[in-house]
Amino acid sequence: MENKVKKQSDQEKTRALTSTGVINFKNRLTIVLEGLSGNAFAKKVGMSEAVIRDYLCGKTYPSLNRLATIAQKCDVPIEWLVTGKGECRLLPESQGKGSIDIPFHHLNETNSAFSVLETIPFDITLIKHHGCEVDNLVAVWAKGDSMEPTISNHDILIINKAYAKPIDGFLYAVQYDEHISIKRIQNQGANLVLISDNPKYPAMVVDRKEQDDFKIIGHVVYLLKDLN
Incomplete structure (x- = not known):
């Protein structure tokens, strides 16, 4: 206890x-x-x-x-x-502007598809609110319906790669068995449980020691919904 x-x-x-x-x-x-x-x-x-x-x-x-x-x-x-x-006078010039350009990556089923496509402008004040460093941020498109209703297909997520230590209930971009997806994480002793918000997708249990097959890419800090 x-x-x-x-x-x-x-x-x-x-x-x-x-x-x-x-x-x-x-x-x-x-x-x-x-x-x-x-x-x-x-x-x-x-x-x-x-x-x-x-x-x-x-x-x-x-x-x-x-x-x-x-x-x-x-x-x-x-x-x-x-x-x-x-x-702050010590911040790079790009961080003194109203917005920054975050590298945009395509979130696909394979790690090889996690490559830069373009950049997306983002309000610098929102980044400062989370204490994020610009170089640690990437933007990705969500794919599929495993995180519905929270995240829909083609929603945009901002990922902080600097923070990959799992906290229960938080959203993370994860790579598992060469697949990249967004999941909630729950700590269970020697294991991590990857949870989908859509109940039709079962939770996956991952051994923390499976470093070759599993990687936490980063913490989801912002979700931009596609309302169309």
Whole structure:
């Protein structure tokens, strides 16, 4: 029972970190370094190199006073540093515009078909809301009816490839046995259960150790419905 409670608590923490954008703090901190080594940056902000190293690998997150120190020393907005929201002088020029171009991929039955077709413009403020890094995003067309009524054929999904750690109930683009599809994921010990929203499609159980046959491509962060 104690382990189950701890697991639920960890999942709730991960959900909170993901929904607020805090989970990508390490990526923004890497930008703030501006090429400095961990040791040089630690001296700049008055912290130990070990602390900065833990932040950069996502092992720990800074307290509010340390966040304020980093933001002040590096001349960046604290809100952007924490959540990715707002403007920052260190962002690439493309991210300073009202929209960005996300690579558009065709979601087909085989991995070989997961190739770039074109790009789709997307509102930059929506990306910042999720704390996503532009380079980690791809757009795909959904195929088939396995996720009806949530996702229909030819709907457009925005996938964050940087976040592939499965959280129960979330939508992911997955590759399994050379097939690529969108599924909900449920953790069951050594297995992952791939769930379709359409009840006529049975759930699939995957062994976590089957790395050659199964891969989580990324987390679905936006769904654009085709209303025609």
